[in-house]
Amino acid sequence: MVGEVQGCKLQCAAGFTCLRLSALLCFSDAVGKDQAGKVGAVQPGEEKLAWRPHSNLPVSEGGLQRSWRETLCQKNGKQELFSTSSVLSKDKDKSAASKDSTHEGVAKKQEDGAETPKQKLLDIIGNMKVEVTYRKKLQQLKASESKKQAMKQLEGLDSEGSVPQGIAEDTQRGKPLNPELVKAASAVASSLPHNKKQTVSELLAQLRRHEETTDKQKEGGTINIRNVISEMTVKKQSPAQRGARISGRISLQLDEDGQRIRRERSSAQPGDSRRSLKVGKRLNIFTKASTEPEHALKTVSSPTIWDLEFAKEVAAVTAQPPRNGFEEMIQWTKEGILWEYPIDNEVGMEDDAEFHEHIFLEKHLEGFPKEGPIRHFMELVICGLSKNPYLSVKQKVEHIEWFQNYFEEKKELLQEI
Amino acid sequence: MAVDQDWSSVYPTAAAFKPASVPLPIRMGYPVKRGVPPPKEGNLELIKIPNFLHLTPPAIKKHCAALKDFCTEWPSALDSDEKCEQHFPIEIETVDYVSSGTSIRNPKARVVTLRVKLSNLNLDDHAKKKLIKLVGERYCQETDVLTITTDRCPLRRQNYDYSMHLLTVLYHESWKTEKWESEKSEEDMEEYIWENSCSQKNALDTLLRIKASENASSVTKEELLASEVVKNYRNSVIALKNEGETESNISQYKESVKKLLNIQA
Numbered sequence: 001m002v003g004e005v006q007g008c009k010l011q012c013a014a015g016f017t018c019l020r021l022s023a024l025l026c027f028s029d030a031v032g033k034d035q036a037g038k039v040g041a042v043q044p045g046e047e048k049l050a051w052r053p054h055s056n057l058p059v060s061e062g063g064l065q066r067s068w069r070e071t072l073c074q075k076n077g078k079q080e081l082f083s084t085s086s087v088l089s090k091d092k093d094k095s096a097a098s099k100d101s102t103h104e105g106v107a108k109k110q111e112d113g114a115e116t117p118k119q120k121l122l123d124i125i126g127n128m129k130v131e132v133t134y135r136k137k138l139q140q141l142k143a144s145e146s147k148k149q150a151m152k153q154l155e156g157l158d159s160e161g162s163v164p165q166g167i168a169e170d171t172q173r174g175k176p177l178n179p180e181l182v183k184a185a186s187a188v189a190s191s192l193p194h195n196k197k198q199t200v201s202e203l204l205a206q207l208r209r210h211e212e213t214t215d216k217q218k219e220g221g222t223i224n225i226r227n228v229i230s231e232m233t234v235k236k237q238s239p240a241q242r243g244a245r246i247s248g249r250i251s252l253q254l255d256e257d258g259q260r261i262r263r264e265r266s267s268a269q270p271g272d273s274r275r276s277l278k279v280g281k282r283l284n285i286f287t288k289a290s291t292e293p294e295h296a297l298k299t300v301s302s303p304t305i306w307d308l309e310f311a312k313e314v315a316a317v318t319a320q321p322p323r324n325g326f327e328e329m330i331q332w333t334k335e336g337i338l339w340e341y342p343i344d345n346e347v348g349m350e351d352d353a354e355f356h357e358h359i360f361l362e363k364h365l366e367g368f369p370k371e372g373p374i375r376h377f378m379e380l381v382i383c384g385l386s387k388n389p390y391l392s393v394k395q396k397v398e399h400i401e402w403f404q405n406y407f408e409e410k411k412e413l414l415q416e417i
Numbered sequence: 418m419a420v421d422q423d424w425s426s427v428y429p430t431a432a433a434f435k436p437a438s439v440p441l442p443i444r445m446g447y448p449v450k451r452g453v454p455p456p457k458e459g460n461l462e463l464i465k466i467p468n469f470l471h472l473t474p475p476a477i478k479k480h481c482a483a484l485k486d487f488c489t490e491w492p493s494a495l496d497s498d499e500k501c502e503q504h505f506p507i508e509i510e511t512v513d514y515v516s517s518g519t520s521i522r523n524p525k526a527r528v529v530t531l532r533v534k535l536s537n538l539n540l541d542d543h544a545k546k547k548l549i550k551l552v553g554e555r556y557c558q559e560t561d562v563l564t565i566t567t568d569r570c571p572l573r574r575q576n577y578d579y580s581m582h583l584l585t586v587l588y589h590e591s592w593k594t595e596k597w598e599s600e601k602s603e604e605d606m607e608e609y610i611w612e613n614s615c616s617q618k619n620a621l622d623t624l625l626r627i628k629a630s631e632n633a634s635s636v637t638k639e640e641l642l643a644s645e646v647v648k649n650y651r652n653s654v655i656a657l658k659n660e661g662e663t664e665s666n667i668s669q670y671k672e673s674v675k676k677l678l679n680i681q682a
Contacts, residue, residue: 325430
């Protein structure tokens, strides 16, 4: 059941964050359980997933492990820890594989680590498509054993290349590298019309997956747990999630169990989606790389809707019925049933105009003739308007303009007369 | 109810009459024939009417004590009305209307009344007369109070600004002297001035003629004016005209005329 849940999660194709969530689930369920059995359950599904189109990212357990290590490596100031853990794990993993000097591998890694963002994007796109070439290459590679062994060693090198995440920090993996394998991979790639690096990375990605699954089966559960634990950094919980949880607890006292579960779920879901969207290192493709540090969860500065809802809920729960008439009056005033004292008859009546705009309206008479009956009439109109407290300034001006238009129209008639 | 119970907690706010809570033996209503007014239990008459059981003097004392924290003290320097008037000569009056209804609006609330004593304003004789002429009915002679009421604007603050503006304009305009003010005639005068009046002319003419008929010595007008009888006459006439007809004024006039015309009676 756990495996199925995990498989479902993986099939979402949401990216590394999704994987991390699934990893968390695995961790929570796997403590005390047989890790191998779980892995075995995933294995066939993983194989299927690997061949699915649009599965741009490694979605296996091995992929999980690798992604954990990478995300760990991304966090500043924690490289040493991860490198040791990864080195330990890798050492155990690779005991069977033949390994050569590590220095070359490190050098090569650093070279590849300096890929441009553009390259990273291309890698993503490359991973997304073309299962055909993938398969062909794989068959070719599997034919030669030496190449296969070397490629196992190269896995660590190009794992970052295929994985579109931060590589620069991951230079301390210490994985041994076989130059022959590199040459072989590059030869294969150059033989094909595709982008050389892309093909190389694809090959190595696939091989790495295989490698890691074998490693996992060999190792058992301890290493995975260690990885998971090391990955388990103290994450900042958004106030909304915290509030949702507290509200869940509060409601437990008052509501039935079903309601509480529903609330927790509903509170968990927005948190999940938020995490999955915003987590992940920026590729800096469209914008220049910003210097702001990455956070797992960015806390919102202003109170979110959930905070407000939580506050309202708390107030409603803690509100006591009024003990006396004064408290009742306070409550009514808050609700708007009772007017606010001292009474101001002009509450809410806004009129930004000053008194001179209401009373001194002569300036609007500029369009009219200076003398004559029209002027006289308009002066009377203005006098009346200035004494009218029920019209706004705008309405008064409109009145005058109406007269102006009217007299304009009648101008011809008047001139005849 | 216990005798020493705090009544202000039984009726903290306005509430209907509760016969069980009020320990008084009240009777209200029309008595049946050969009976007494009905008692308080279930007495609708007592429930219908508004009561002030929540405003007993001790309760009001408590209200005042609670409100005291929100109040500022009256300034100690203003301990008499004269001082208040001296420091704050202008009085502004506005009215807020309370009603039970759905709407809080009342169009009468926008009216602003400004009152000021002209003695507090710095006006000379001409300015005062001019200002009184300008304001017309708004000035009260007896109390020397100028009252300006404004309601031409929809909002109270606009009306207040307008009233202050009017006062300022009146003050400054009354100090100015226009060209056409020199054409002020006798009808425009506020008070009776004897100089250059027909009374003066008539009196002088009469006296001159008397003098001429009696003897030939010609006396000049100035001498006549300076003479005491004429002065007396002048004062009495002015008093009569300005202050109205009072007994003392009329008797004074009689004496002055007798002296003027040298009538012994």
